[in-house]
Amino acid sequence: MVPVFLEAEGIGALGINLPALVAQLINFGILLILFSWVFKRFLFPMLDERKKRIEEGLQASEEAKERLAQTETEVAAEMSRARQEAQGVITQAQQASARIQEEGRESARADSEQMIERARQEIQLERDAAISELRKEFADLTITAAERVIRRSLDRKAHGEIIEEVLAEAPRGDGQGSSQN
């Protein structure tokens, strides 16, 4: 075997020779072809697919976000409308209740006034009856007393009229009297 340092001069001494170069070119070429095929067959479609999916996902999320925002706006609008309606209903109810209260109060007042009026009238009637009763009693008593005083019988009827007359002139029990006479 020839020792390496004696074998060649020039570029050959660095080990460059055609067969080895061609062999390494073929080696690298095989890898290059294999890798190109693998990238085209597997990597690039996968990257594209993944990119597409990510874009779709982003778009979907964007749409979802938009839809959410829209829905939120709608909900807010709906809520505010509902709130207004509720407010209206409440106001109406308050007005109605106020009205009903007022009416109730009015009718109660009217009733009570009516009752008071009626009671007053009854009292008046009662009083008038009592007064007339009393007057009659008083006339009798007066006559009786006068009879006793004068010891004689009086014409009950004639005297009764006189007394009636006097009493009518006398001031009335209700305070109004006939003081004007």
Added chain:
Amino acid sequence: MNRRLAILGTLVVFVLGFLFLRGPTPHIAIKAEKLTDLGPIGITNTMITGWFVVALMVVLVFVATRKWELVPSGIQNFFEAALEAFYNLVTGIAGEENGRRFFPVVATIFFFIVFANWLSLLPGFNVVGWVGHETPEEEQIAAHGFVEGIVFEDLAIGPIDLHYIKPSSPGNLRVTNDSTVIKDDDPKGKDKFHEAEEEGKFVGELIPLFRGVNTDLNTPLAIAIVAFIAVEFWGISTLGFFTYGKKFINFSGPIDFFVGILELVSEIVRLVSFTFRLFGNMFAGEVVILMFTFLTPLIITLPFYGLEIFVGIIQAFIFAMLTLVFGVMAVSHHGDEHDEGHAPHGVPEADAVPEGAH
């Protein structure tokens, strides 16, 4: 306490390695060693390693793509992460359209180089092989004095015809008063050689079975040629033959002509710089590791392995990125250089590589 033990243990391992594991002075050859002849073609150890690397990568690619799914799992995860990161880098520099065109070449360069470089750090590379006898011819002895080489001992093992070739260690091989590593200019070299031969020793050369492919100039040159062809192809296919050719041969003025010639020269020089950059780095790394393994077999060698892992990927990255940048430059309009700040074909303005990026 533990730390002291660790330091002590390291020292002991270091000293033991130094005492018992030292091999012969490594034989460092720039040329790849020839293992056998296949017809007119000498099969070198770097060819064998090259085939081994390619076969391993083919198997890996097969395993990774066997069950290729959109949602990755297992080994596909790893492949995809590496490829996608690299793809993003390439498209970031060259733009989406050109990046996709350039990617197969650039990625193959990167992954082949990094894989080959890292593989060459495995044990067995450069040290396991067979020993070639060097029987000097009379005229060689006359011309050079003697053959330089490592002295080996051929030891017969047992009754059967089996031999163990033992590399002589510098400490225990003294045939004469001098070292048996016979020098070129030793006048008594011939006698020493015969003396040693009679003792069953011979001068030989360890021919490793595996050697890092990029430590053989042919491999970086082959990759550089592929990169060169790819760059020219991209340029021509994008701009057209004549537009692209005008970059190199331009008769519109003396300055343009001169610039064209410079471009042409730089194009050729690229080939050389590509080749020798990778070769120089990887060969130097190999030498450093061999020398440190020779000097201090254990412990001290480790940082250099770390360094070589780093250098291995950096060199691959440089080779691939330069190819990419040259590709981007080749597809950019050189004809209208006067409008400044224009972007190459399909390259986003911000990503355009500035002129003279190399």
